[in-house]
Amino acid sequence: MNREQHGLALQDSLFIEHARSEGPAQAAFHFHDDYEIYLFLGGDVEFYVEQSMHRLRRGHLILCNDKELHRICHFGKVPYERMTIRFDQRLVRGLSTSFTNLLGCFQNRPPGHRNVVRIDEEQIAYMRETGRKLQEVSRNRRYGSDVLTIAYLTELLVWINQRFGENEHDPAGRPAHAMVAEIMAYIDERLSDELSLGQIAEHFAVDPSHLSHQFKRRTGSTLYQYVLIKRIAAAKRHLSQGASVTEACGLSGFNDYSNFIRTFKKLTGVSPGKYEATRRA
Structure with a gap:
């Protein structure tokens, strides 16, 4: 250079x-x-x-x-x-x-x-x-x-x-809302699985509308937006660790390759292929 x-x-x-x-x-x-x-x-x-x-x-x-x-x-x-x-x-x-x-x-x-x-x-x-x-x-x-x-x-x-x-570290504080924290943990554990509002609400035995309202109120994001950004963060991690674009797509829970490419570029500003190349530079 x-x-x-x-x-x-x-x-x-x-x-x-x-x-x-x-x-x-x-x-x-x-x-x-x-x-x-x-x-x-x-x-x-x-x-x-x-x-x-x-x-x-x-x-x-x-x-x-x-x-x-x-x-x-x-x-x-x-x-x-x-x-x-x-x-x-x-x-x-x-x-x-x-x-x-x-x-x-x-x-x-x-x-x-x-x-x-x-x-x-x-x-x-x-x-x-x-x-x-x-x-x-x-x-x-x-x-x-x-x-x-x-x-x-x-x-x-x-x-x-x-x-x-x-130095001393500030201990991780309590989550603002116990149910929301449990939902976040559930999403983390099942990121590569099918995740929808209805399926998550059924798992936690709560009304979907109530769950959606509480999640948005406590996090500033809809459940759909949160799952999407978590999946892109996971894809970045997989690409950084040497996975191919196709492998990162599947490992991060995307079923549609075109949607993965489009969403990745929208949230990061670059295509997953370009991101992969820069991590190898």
Whole structure:
């Protein structure tokens, strides 16, 4: 890859934002194609990841890989402030060693577990300053800015992995609703099977309309949308592990190949074939 190509790839592979907003807001469950580092600085916020919920406090550092479903619910009582860094893991994948896996804090844990690390005020200040330097150097076109960007990102990931191993983790909170948590677990266990509102409602012996209403109210997504995004996350995992597009289609519960291709591209922005190729690059 020449310098111009590397610069373009770098520009498209790193996102940094320090944001402050007011008023209530919530998002449906989603995932990113990048790895996400999220520093919570203030607000009245609940963070949901897979089947767990965390009531956020200042200094909570959240780590999500590209397959973990998560959402934020801000109740709007006080301003919501956070710093977010998202990066394509291929930027640093080749820099890891047998002793130092820069992506270990994202990869070496079950999905939805140990996502939230507690850091103190001194550590918050360090991370904000490192994030500021990373943002500044990534935006300019001066000679060496690409190398410095990777260097600052690498430094930050080493530091975060140290905090991941040494600092206290916020214990996974209770799910917001017991029945919804059970439904999520049921979907996870049977993702490759036929899943419909009627079939799930029958299994849990509840009225389909009541189930649908409670699920949407507690997750921000319809049951159909949730199953769909879980299947695409599973397909990404299978493709990353070496499965072919056809194998990933079947393993993630899609019965229609054309529908799988169309849905994958809609939710990720690329076709499964292109996603598979980039993971091998």
